[in-house]
Amino acid sequence: MLKKFMALSASLLLVGLLAGCGGNNNAANNGAGTNGAGSASGNAGSAKEVTINMFTASPEYTEAFNAYIAEYKKVKPNVTINLEIMQADYNTVLKSKIAAGSTPDVFQTTAGGDIDTFAEYSADLTNEPLAAAMTDAVRSNMTSTDGKVLGFPVKGNLFVLMYNKKLLADAGITEVPETVAQMQDAITKLEAKGIKPFANAYKEWWVWKHILQHYVDAAAQDAGTDPKTLVADFIAGKTTFKDHPVMYNNFFEFIDTTVKYGTDKPLERDSNAQVSDFALGKAAFMTGKGAWDEEAIKKITPDFQLGIMGYPVSDKLEQSMIITGADQALRINKDSPVAAETIEFFNWLYTSEYGKSWFSTVAKVIPPIKAAPLPDLDMPKQMDEILKTEKSGDLSVIYSLDTFHQKFGELMQAYIGGSKTKDQAIDEIQKAWIQFGSAAQ
Template identity: 80%
Template sequence: MLKKLMAASASLVLMGGLLAGCGGNNNAAGNDGAATNDASNSSKPVTINMFTASPEYTDAFNAYIEEYKKVKPNVTINLEIMQSDYNTVLKSRIAAGSTPDVFQTTAGGDIDTFADYSADLTNEPLAAAMTDAVRANMTSSDGKVLGLPIKGNLFTLIYNKKLLADAGITEVPKTTAQLDDAVKKLEAKGTTPFANAYKEWWVWKHIFQHYVDAAAEDSGQSAKDLVNKFIEGKTTIKEYPALYNNFFNFIDLTVKHGTDKPLERDSNAQVSDFASGKAAFLSGKGAWDEEAIKKINPNLEIGIMGYPVSDKPEQAVIITGADQALRINKDSKVAKETIEFFNWLYTSDYGKNWFSQVAKVIPPIKDAPLPDLTMPKEMDEILKTQKSGDLSVNYSLDTFHQKFGEIMQAYIGGSKTKDQAVQEIEQAWTQFGSAQ
């Protein structure tokens, strides 16, 4: 469980840039985290401390906090957002007994990791409001809904339609050979093919999962079963050409034919490179970047496509689901009021529209409109005729994914060979991949 993960952290440095203080409200006597669905009539002041790792939604979070103040004037929600070292700081706070009232984790495997600190939301209206796929991402191995999604998500290779058209690429590449050909055509027109953000550890998992899905399909098993075999040390990367060959070939391709100094380019720099027309493809990202892209270049024509992971065009699919979860501290003194707040967000008319109109994300709940953005609309059209890939990042913990990113950074930096990287990835999977 989480104690295993925290044991690896000997010290930490708190980063600046916090929007508000976050104090612990845990260890309330007699409070088991259960909540009623009735609105509280109390006018007693209530403070909810919320700790998240999603700075891109700062304005959107503040919008629903302000709106809820109209509904419950006695409730104050303190929002603290941190991106760098968020996981380390969160684990440190939990270990110190100052768990925030609301905190953020990844979904999937991490639902179990933080189960001991999470309120059971199974019978709450917010759980009933979730789409079936999203609810599954929020559910523990023993069938309890222990998280609530920040958003629905879309993972895809993003491209500049005009740059591809100018290079004579009339159809998006769906195979590795077609992608190689597209790279040649782009460079012949003087266009850099790839904008990279390899300074970030988390972009790697978004790319890798597409190749995990292909490897699983090629070997006749589910992505979850394949990942579990890696976690148990029962298989190796070399057994799957999609992982050993195709994934590394793709990374090599993006480095060789991408923007300069890829290990120095973070997410913001990558978005700027793409939005300003310096590169044709944006890798490792998804629907959350559209707003930032359009702020830089409102006229950019964005397209989305599956990664060309093999010589099988049918394996070039987009991936959808929910990979980020908010958790409500079950021992918080304000657990009831916190659950009441999120029940309001997930079931009210304001909440249903908040996802699409304020946050401008893919709603994780039923009966909510899609945002007026290109990528969600293209996703909706694609899924009418094609399947979504499996959100296989959810089957490993972020402790593994972070180590995976560090290994890949060392690989493209030249301090590790491919086989050294492969061996260390396999070791990391067995060491960090599971909460058990």
């Protein structure tokens, strides 16, 4: 067991947000359900003193978390929720807790492949109200290979190339670039106006996977397969970057372009610096990020004219797609002495009126559940409009573990830093995919 967890990544994706919750008197009628740990205790609704320990990795949402904790206290005065939030080294500490037999009552992991990695520690939520509340796409991200819902989303997510509408208009760009050729034309126009095209955060290992997944989706389409199958083939060593021109050529050419026409010292720019650069109008496009950044941008520049688009991964218009889904999951420790009470809490969270509104009005994230309103923000609204006429790309980032993605990010940093050639980086990426990409390793 310990050997298995020593193979996990040193840190989780830092963009995961804790799922919302809330409270009204409807919640008092929501039981813990009839499945698994939810029915393990007949005292789930009693007045006994209960303490639930949660361990998550989203410090930027501390105020929002405290809001729903306070709200639930009104519904269940006997329940105390201790929230421990860690950003750096989260996954290392989580591994240590599990290895020491002190697994938190609630903990956070990535979705997709890591659903299986942590399966033996996770309560089966398949028949719980919270599972029924999820959208179909999100529920699939929380489901193990044997068909069990073992996690629940911390939020819905959106991965895009962001752009500054005003800067594009100032450069005479009337339509967002959807192909490689159109992007090159846009860069030329921006440069002519003295506008830096790209704001990057290449100091962060996790931004790289957000970009790569757009090229994985295109490569799968070109190969006549689906992204999940293609990623499995990479992990099995059945295919490599060199078999897919959109990855071997287009991806690296895009990265080279963002470095050449991007903000200075890309390996020294972290996520906060990138957001600041973009929000202050120092660059027209922001790479590797998603919906979680909008509020930070608007805090710096309240009237910022924000736009979203798919990456121009090729010369095929249809391959420029935004990507939606849920890439982060909360898990309930199946062996927790308060598993029943914890499941009761999250069932309430996902079905109460306060819980539904928490996503949009308090956390201001894209709700991962049905019948919940979108937040009053530009990115979710634009996403909703785009998806009325276009399909979403596959959240292919979840088909590999973060153990691989962290190594991938480090290798890409070495590439742009000049210590590895393109082919050297690709060879090591392929080895890393085989070694770290799957929970089965």
